């Protein structure tokens with residue numbers, strides 16, 4: 001499972017970079033009132049793909065690293081343990097919600113009138129990014145801290 005954890009840790013940076021790029025494009029497009037470009041589309045697509053990969057690896061970690069067993073044992077015990085509650089409730093559930101927002105947002109941008117595309121992109125991806133940033137186990141989050149980078153040891 002070490003490899004999945006290393007990948008999940010690393011791909012977080014791809015999610016964040018592509019998300020920042022997409023949001024930058026959305027703000028830039030809104031301010032300059034330009035038409036939806038190839039770069040707008042590519043950044044949204046990459047953000048969505050990296051979120052998809054993160055979801056799949058996350059689910060595999062959830063099942064194989066005994067988090068799912070803890071859910072089966074009962075949510076009462078999960079809620080009492082800060083680390084379990086963070087990974088199972090905050091991290092997994094909020095990240096799934098952010099993933100849904102990215103997908104709904106991508107479709108909404110596709111269907112929107114040309115003048116409304118950047119605004120939709122900013123709202124959906126902006127909220128998704130805030131949720132993702134708030135639910136990452138950053139090293140400064142004392143009880144649930146995880147490293148910024150991880151490698152085989």
Ligand code: HEM
Pocket residue numbers: 005006008009011012015051054055057058059061062065067087091092093095096132136137146147149150
């Ligand atoms: C954009 C989405 C996501 C990001 C940026 C993200 C990021 C991270 C990071 C940075 C870690 C710490 C890795 C480490 O210890 O080195 C982590 C751990 C974890 N993530 Fe995610 N994650 C995302 C989505 C998900 C989803 C959707 C799930 C499950 C459904 C999930 C399940 C987990 C689990 C179970 C762990 C703990 C792994 C373990 O130590 O056993 N993640 N995540």
